Every structure is written in structure tokens, then in C-alpha cells.
Amino acid sequence: MSNTLNVAPALKNPGQLYPFSTEVFVEPTEVFGEAVCFAPARLEGTALGAGETVKLHGSLAAEAVRHCARCLCEVRVPIRVDVDETFAREADPDEPDRYPFEGSELDLTDCVHDNLVLELPIRVVCSEDCKGLCPVCGINRNLDSCTCLEGGVANPFSALKAMVENDEEV
Ligand SMILES: [Zn+2]
Ligand SMILES: [Zn+2]
Known part of the structure; x- marks a missing residue:
């Protein structure tokens, strides 16, 4: 399963918004000392080409599987986050937040992973009454x-x- 987004039309027509909707698979990752799994994420929005960069603007929805801090049972945490990211062909030391890309495809894996991890609550409980x-x-x-x-x-x-x-x- 590939996490790539073809942005050839956006690169060909700079300044024009291209809507997209795609599913992104995120590997389990260790956060706050706990292995966190993610249900496939959906990224929807628009791609805007501008010379050597592509800007993605949209929203990301996914579900993280965490464990209750009190009873350790599994808790599914819905995540929804606005995404505003720039992909660039050339790395620029002044713009460390940009993601690199080659050709006409963006690899969304790192971008989606980073946005999801930033949104994770430090601690979850299965219920306030747990x-x-x-x-x-x-x-x-x-x-x-x-x-x-x-x-x-x-x-x-x-x-x-x-x-x-x-x-x-x-
Ligand atoms: Zn619990
Ligand atoms: Zn006891």
C-alpha cells in the first residue's frame, strides 16, 4: 500500500487548487513510552503547486489505539486535525518544516505521522468513571x-x- 499523492496536475498548473482525498497508512509508533497503533487516516483537502513547492491544505482524520492510564484496557481515540504543509523539491535550511518530494508524487507518510503524533493526548482513560x-x-x-x-x-x-x-x- 503506498501513501503517495500524485500532484502532476498541480505542478503543471501553478496557482490552481486541486482537491484530493486519500487514505494513508501509519505504522505503529512509540509515543510517551507506549506503542500506539493507528487506523488508516484520511487526508482530504487541496494541493496547490507553486514552482518547486506544493502546499497541502486540508483535514486529517484518524483513530489512535491507546491504553487507559488507569485500567490499561484498549481505548480508541479519534483524531481530527487541520493540516497545512509544504512539500519542496529542494531542501531549504531556513524552512526545516517542509517535506521533501521528487518527481510528481508526494509521500504523505511522514507528514501524516507527524500531524497525528502532535495531536495525541498524553494520557487517556476509558471512562471518567474508570x-x-x-x-x-x-x-x-x-x-x-x-x-x-x-x-x-x-x-x-x-x-x-x-x-x-x-x-x-x-
Ligand atoms: Zn480504564
Ligand atoms: Zn485488590
Whole structure:
């Protein structure tokens, strides 16, 4: 599966907007110490050729598969982001944000990957009501119950751990 966009018409007719809509596959990537997978992204917008550059303007929609920070279950996070990027034939040290291209095709892989990663929330939870894992025995308290934390806190270590985890949730 290729992530390329043919921009031959935009290069041939500078100044004219060419609408496009394409699907882009993004490899799983490590973000915030977690492997994040992405459902195929859809990039829709217009391509504008200007000499040796092509500007893409549009919106990117995808879904990231993350894990709940409390109970570790899978959470699908929808992502929608406006994209405004320039591809250039020649690298320009003054314009480090540009993506390179050759011929008449843009490889959208890096551009889409970068835009998605920037939009990822640092932390996700499956639900605001998620009870998380028991800090003592580790069971998923959404699915099961245990008596570890009953009748106040059994030992100082679990109290400390519970405090730390509550802090993280703010
Ligand atoms: Zn959860
Ligand atoms: Zn427990």
C-alpha cells in the first residue's frame, strides 16, 4: 500500500487548487513510552503547486489505539486535525518544516505521522468513571472487586501508592 499523492496536475498548473482525498497508512509508533497503533487516516483537502513547492491544505482524520492510564484496557481515540504543509523539491535550511518530494508524487507518510503524533493526548482513560486496577492485588476494579482496600488502608505502602495514582489523575 503506498501513501503517495500524485500532484502532476498541480505542478503543471501553478496557482490552481486541486482537491484530493486519500487514505494513508501509519505504522505503529512509540509515543510517551507506549506503542500506539493507528487506523488508516484520511487526508482530504487541496494541493496547490507553486514552482518547486506544493502546499497541502486540508483535514486529517484518524483513530489512535491507546491504553487507559488507569485500567490499561484498549481505548480508541479519534483524531481530527487541520493540516497545512509544504512539500519542496529542494531542501531549504531556513524552512526545516517542509517535506521533501521528487518527481510528481508526494509521500504523505511522514507528514501524516507527524500531524497525528502532535495531536495525541498524553494520557487517556476509558471512562471518567474508570476505577482502575487495585494497587494491591492488580485486579481490574471495573470488572471485579476485591477487599484489599476495605476498612481503611491496610498498609502504608498501598496508601502511598494510592496517593500517587490519585495525583496522576488530576
Ligand atoms: Zn480504564
Ligand atoms: Zn485488590
